[in-house]
Amino acid sequence: MRxxxxxxxxxxxxxxxxxxxxxxxxxxxxHLDTLTSPSFHGRGYVNGGDARAAEYIAAQFKRIGLKPVxxxxxxxxxxxxxxxxxxxxVTIDGRVLVPGVDYLVAPESGSAEGSFTLVHITAEDLLxxxxxxxxxxxxxxxxxxxxxxATTDRDLLARYAxxxxxxxxxxxxxxxxxxxxxxxxxxxxxPNPLIEVAAHLLTDSSSTLxxxxxxxxxxxxxxxxxxxxxxxxxxxxxxxxxxxxxLGRMGPDALFPGANDNASGVAMLLSxxxxxxxxxxxxxxxxxxxxxxxxxxxxxxxxAVDRPIDFSQVKLMLNLDILGTGDDGITVVNATAQPxxxxxxxAINNAKGYLPQVKSRGPACNSDHCPFVKRGMPxxxxxxxxxxxxxxxxxxxxxxxxxxxxxxxxxxxxxxxxTMK
Numbered sequence: 001m002r003x004x005x006x007x008x009x010x011x012x013x014x015x016x017x018x019x020x021x022x023x024x025x026x027x028x029x030x031h032l033d034t035l036t037s038p039s040f041h042g043r044g045y046v047n048g049g050d051a052r053a054a055e056y057i058a059a060q061f062k063r064i065g066l067k068p069v070x071x072x073x074x075x076x077x078x079x080x081x082x083x084x085x086x087x088x089x090v091t092i093d094g095r096v097l098v099p100g101v102d103y104l105v106a107p108e109s110g111s112a113e114g115s116f117t118l119v120h121i122t123a124e125d126l127l128x129x130x131x132x133x134x135x136x137x138x139x140x141x142x143x144x145x146x147x148x149x150a151t152t153d154r155d156l157l158a159r160y161a162x163x164x165x166x167x168x169x170x171x172x173x174x175x176x177x178x179x180x181x182x183x184x185x186x187x188x189x190x191p192n193p194l195i196e197v198a199a200h201l202l203t204d205s206s207s208t209l210x211x212x213x214x215x216x217x218x219x220x221x222x223x224x225x226x227x228x229x230x231x232x233x234x235x236x237x238x239x240x241x242x243x244x245x246x247l248g249r250m251g252p253d254a255l256f257p258g259a260n261d262n263a264s265g266v267a268m269l270l271s272x273x274x275x276x277x278x279x280x281x282x283x284x285x286x287x288x289x290x291x292x293x294x295x296x297x298x299x300x301x302x303x304a305v306d307r308p309i310d311f312s313q314v315k316l317m318l319n320l321d322i323l324g325t326g327d328d329g330i331t332v333v334n335a336t337a338q339p340x341x342x343x344x345x346x347a348i349n350n351a352k353g354y355l356p357q358v359k360s361r362g363p364a365c366n367s368d369h370c371p372f373v374k375r376g377m378p379x380x381x382x383x384x385x386x387x388x389x390x391x392x393x394x395x396x397x398x399x400x401x402x403x404x405x406x407x408x409x410x411x412x413x414x415x416x417x418x419t420m421k
Contacts, residue, residue, distance in 0.1 A: 021407040027274075028267040028406055031060075032324075032398040035244070035266060036257035043258060044185070044248015045083040045218055050291060053244050057226045057289045060270050065277040066228030066287060069308045075225040077302040081218050081295055082107060082189045088251035089212035090195055092174075092202060100181075100254030100394040102198050105213055107186035109193035112172045116143035116209045123148055126163050136170060143172040143209050145202070150178065168192045172211055176202040182392040183247050183256060185294045189215050223291040225299045227308055230276050230285040236313045237284045238417060241300065241368050242269040242320040243293030247392065259398045261391060262293070264324035264384075264406075271410050272417070283315055283420060290368050293321075300368035304375055311372075315420065316341065317379035318413075319369035325387025326405025329357035333381035334373060336362045341380055348415050354408040359385065384409065 034040070034056060041049030058073040066073075088105055090097045097103045119142045125135040144167050148160050167173050168190040176199040193213040226244070242265030246258025257263075266289055273287045286309055292298030304311075316338075335342035346358045364370075369379040387404055390396040 024271060024407050024410060025403055028264075028271060028403060029398070031267040031270055032259055032263050032401065035263040036259045036398045038255060042248040042256045043244060043246040043263075044256070044294075045081050045221060046085045046249040049248050050223060050245050054224045054226050054289070054291065057244055057266065057270075061226065061228035061273065061287070064228075064270070064274050066230060066273055069227050069229055069286070073226050073228055075227050075303060075306060075308060076222065077225070077292075077299070077306075078220040078222055079292060079295060079298050080187050081221050082109070082186045083216050083218055083248070084109075084214070084250050085216055086214045086251060087212065087253065088214075089210065090197075091210035092197070092206050093208055095201070097197065097201065099250055100183075100256070102201055104181050104183050104196045105250055106194035106196060107184050108168075108188060108190055109195075109213060109215055110168070110189050110191045111214045112193050112211045113213075114211065116141075116172060116211065118143055118145040118174070118207055118209050120145045120147060120204060122146075123160065123163060126166070139167075139171050143174060143211075145206060145209075146173055146175040147204075148175065164194060165190065168194055172209070174202065174209055180393065183250065184392060185247055187295055189217055223299065225291055225303055226289040227303075228273065228287045230273070230281060230287075232281040232283045232285065234283045236315045237286055237309055238281075238315055238420065239286045239288060239317040239372065240269060240272060240320070240417070241288040241290055241317065242266050243290040243299065243368055245291050245294055245299070247294060254394060256392070256394055257397050259390075259396050259401045260322050260324040260388070261396060262321050262323075263398070264322065264401065264403075265320040268320050268323050268406070268410065268413070272413060275414055276417070279418070281418060284309075285417070293368055297365075297368055297370055301371040304371040311375065311377060314372070314377045317369055317372040317377050318417070319367050319379065319381040320413075321367045321381060322383040322391075323406065323409060324384065324401040324403055326355060326384040326409055327386030327402075329355040329359060329385050329405075330382050330409065331359045331361050331385060333361045333366065333383070334363050334369065334379060335360035337373075338378055338380055341378065345412070345416055348419075349412055352411070352415070354412045355405055357385075382413075
């Protein structure tokens with residue numbers, strides 16, 4: 001693989017300030033190309049993609065010179081996860097749809113095979129027991145085409161989700177989606193599939209649906225966080241984390257490469273590890289590549305439970321996720337809860353002019369900092385702003401990721417970590 005050969009060459013070249021930005025970005029691109037390549041299967045749960053990514057990161061930790069916390073670089077744990085390893089087929093009125101582009105199979109979907117008549121229903125057809133009973137009678141042996149009004153009301157969205165889930169206990173469901181199609185991962189599955197279709201491909205007159213969907217529930221799937229450390233001059237620790245898992249494959253034809261989310265964060269994790277392995281830090285540094293983030297922060301939760309180090313000595317948990325752009329700067333999640341940390345990032349950036357802005361955001365349990373913060377550890381989560389907007393889709397590829405401010409963000413983070421009081 002050319003990207004691995006490039007990494008080997010770059011590892012032989014010592015960085016100097018005059019030349020390191022070009023080499024740094026080239027090395028980051030080599031990591032991105034490898035982690036998002038088809039042979040890594042979207043770092044998900046088809047063809048062992050997540051396991052292959054874990055092995056790659058552990059090999060990089062060893063090459064860089066990080067030390068394992070225990071006997072090796074791995075922290076194993078298990079969880080259940082739904083997967084779609086086999087070919088998927090969806091045809092509406094004789095038109096064959098393209099997986100990942102025209103439609104998505106919802107992550108909690110079960111299996112279905114055959115031809116179905118579409119019965120068009122609305123929320124009103126399900127909201128009262130009488131109408132629901134009539135609707136379910138009509139649906140027997142068919143498939144539901146569910147039309148729900150657009151809303152941002154959380155209560156209504158939750159109610160609609162309940163209606164969908166109830167329907168999926170009995171029949172396959174298909175529904176139109178306006179705007180972007182975004183996939184995710186589920187830890188359970190329902191008896192039937194839910195197919196989300198680009199709205200222009202599904203109308204009130206659509207009448208037939210041909211389905212070939214087969215899920216495979218992986219029970220107690222073996223996953224691994226990857227941990228490596230650099231010893232400092234203090235008993236205290238700084239944890240630097242980034243999740244390496246992504247969504248994987250929806251059948252063999254729809255690959256979700258996950259370049260920005262979060263091969264970019266893993267690349268930054270490795271870039272920082274490379275520098276600090278050669279420049280002894282003040283504090284001990286624990287570098288963690290988390291598994292299972294997309295399934296519900298499972299890897300970081302396990303790390304926080306398993307306690308690989310003395311968490312009473314953790315000075316900061318720094319979480320890196322979605323770092324591939326930066327045209328408009330960065331956002332610091334949990335900044336309002338960690339004002340001293342945020343103010344120092346702003347001060348360094350103002351002095352050096354690395355990024356257009358360092359934006360403050362309040363607490364949010366939206367990435368791998370959360371399990372640590374919930375246990376009383378100081379933590380922040382940094383992501384980049386601007387540039388491409390690919391997210392949880394088949395277009396989040398390495399080739400489309402500009403890495404606009406990658407080198408500048410690296411310099412900001414490196415200085416921030418190296419000069420911590």
